[in-house]
Amino acid sequence: MSVLENKDMLNQLDQVIAKYKGQKGAVMQSLQDAQEIFGHVPKDVQIHIAEGLGVTLSEVYGVATFYSQFALEPRGRFIVGVCMGTACYVRGAKNVLDKMVAATGTPVGKTSEDGRFTIRDTRCLGACGLAPVIMINDDVYGRLVPDDVPGIVDKYKEL
């Protein structure tokens, strides 16, 4: 089923396209707004944006795949970012990531089968003073050791 079958969301997307059409930088801003609406930007949405703005699909796809912010597949309710910045890495972020993969049963870059967790190894979150750090949606957990991970994950399994 295409996400565009939701008339309300489709309507919002059309408003976004109308707002940016003809402006400089329209593709990126339309994609950003579209991701707000749908949570990700699948192929159908990209086609709709390309047709609406009157640009080629390759241009839209090119931008969508260039920036790591855009998700082409649906993401989980909780987006777990394990910081892989240098400060976190030298303080053992790799072990934290391994533990996270084990605790959620979800490989890096994937979403758990129940749609609860998406696991990402992220770029530096800038909280180097608290290394190693993870972020679950907007919550930051710092000064971690691998053994802290299962407890944190359990909390989100109950939400």
Added chain:
Amino acid sequence: MELFRSHVLICAGTGCTSSGSAQLYDRFEELLAQNNLEKEVKLVKTGCFGLCEAGPIVIVYPEGAFYSRITKADVDTIVSEHLVKGRVVAKLLHKDSIEETGNIRALDDIQFYKKQKRIALRNCGVINPENIDEYIAFDGYKALCKVLTEMSREEVIDQIKKSGLRGRGGGGFSTGMKWQFTYNTPNEKKYVACNADEGDPGAFMDRSVLEGDPHTIIEAMAIAGYAVGADQGYIYVRAEYPIAVKRLEIAIEQAREYGLLGEGIFGTDFKFDLDIRLGAGAFVCGEETALIASIEGERGEPRPRPPFPAVKGLFGKPTLLNNVETYANVCQIILNGADWFADMGTEKSKGTKVFALGGKINNTGLVEVPMGTSLKEIIYDIGGGCPNGKKFKAVQTGGPSGGCLPDELIDTPVDYDNLIAAGSMMGSGGMIVMDEDNCMVDIARFFLDFTVDESCGKCTPCRVGTRRMLEILDRITEGKGKDGDIERLESLAYNIKNTALCGLGQTAPNPVISTLKYFRHEYEAHIYDQTCPAGVCTNLLQYSIIPEKCKGCTLCTRVCPVGAISGNLKEPHVIDKSKCIKCGACIEKCKFGAIIKK
């Protein structure tokens, strides 16, 4: 104006917010209300104090009491003891802030702050960044007023040139020259832009300035706009920095309300306005031509220079692009004069530089020191050395474009030219300390992994070359290194350096080149001796049990997933190395430290 007997400053930077400082603020607010102290004690949310290690941080003035690692329960104590009864709570103070005699040490005398000189960070942790009046009270917008009413455009550029200020984003190009080039290009439409796409892992000074003192960037950009002849500015900031974006938005709105952005600023005919553009997560966008492509809404791919942005930049118009920390110095140079600034630092690197100290170091956080301060002073005197008595091995500067410097170079005075001579670079100021437990081959592999991922793919040396390097490094860390790999790495490194299109590719081999230069023996140990001296690369490790320490508790035999450990109760156990999969489960569980890997 309201007067208060005490001011409570609570750090609201990302580090302290992550460790719960917002809840502390709420608790203070609640308790002050309960004790009817709202008219006597003022709560202030500030930007970053710098010493993130000790966060969340609360400072109470006039005493200057520096409370560290504060919890919600501690807030109750501080209110009842300090604010109600006037007794500083010594046990909650940061350990360095109490003298042997028991007196409180002034904040500036604490080891971490003593050698620092805060110019770019001057207002961080001092004012409330969401209140323009506090910024104005600290000479805010005075420099803009000065240039608009007393100085010609040429005089402004001249001051910046004379100050010797160089780009703080990594390039180190003369800021004044950049302003001059943009000024020189005739065009009725020009832009100024601010590069706040801070992508170097381990560097967070730009974020701290934006969070702690957003108005100084607005003011400096307006000054730059006046000097080069632009009426529109863009701040390109990472979407991963939500607090910085929010504070910038608030600051821009306040500046507009006060007429400090918009038309007819300070009653002159100068007009200037600012917009924010969010980065969408691409490291290469820190490169100036890529950043411009990204603001225009395209894929953020760099293009060859010339033409430089000063000639043909944003939307094809002349554009001045500086980094956040560079702008953060501008207002002070205008107010105090170029000579004041040029008096600090070394011959070719003037002023101060902010470093983000991280990794295996006691005092992690942001430090600002005069150029020319030695690595040793930064790492030991300010940073407090490596924790847990571990031996210092290397310091990495310059992020993925920089290099690792060994103990022998610890006395190097830090400035642009010395770091390049040593085989590293200033970069944006990340400084990651590594100890004996870090494997330098693994670190080189880590950075190459980063660049391979972030290479935009436009030019072949970077797209293909860095991947080939990563494959070799992967091989070496997996114990499959071959004779000749080091030479292959070297040849690839020099070719990529000389042929890549932009700064990302040209500097990508640096982590490998510098580790090969100073830690070649580690590479050789991996390849020829099949060992990882630091004990990091799993495939090269052997697990074994020290018989003298093993109590024969059998715990490890039970957690081993492949049944590689055997032994009788109360007798030393042994690991069958042919079965061991090196998962480390046994080491984690052993209570006697009897299992080692090396």
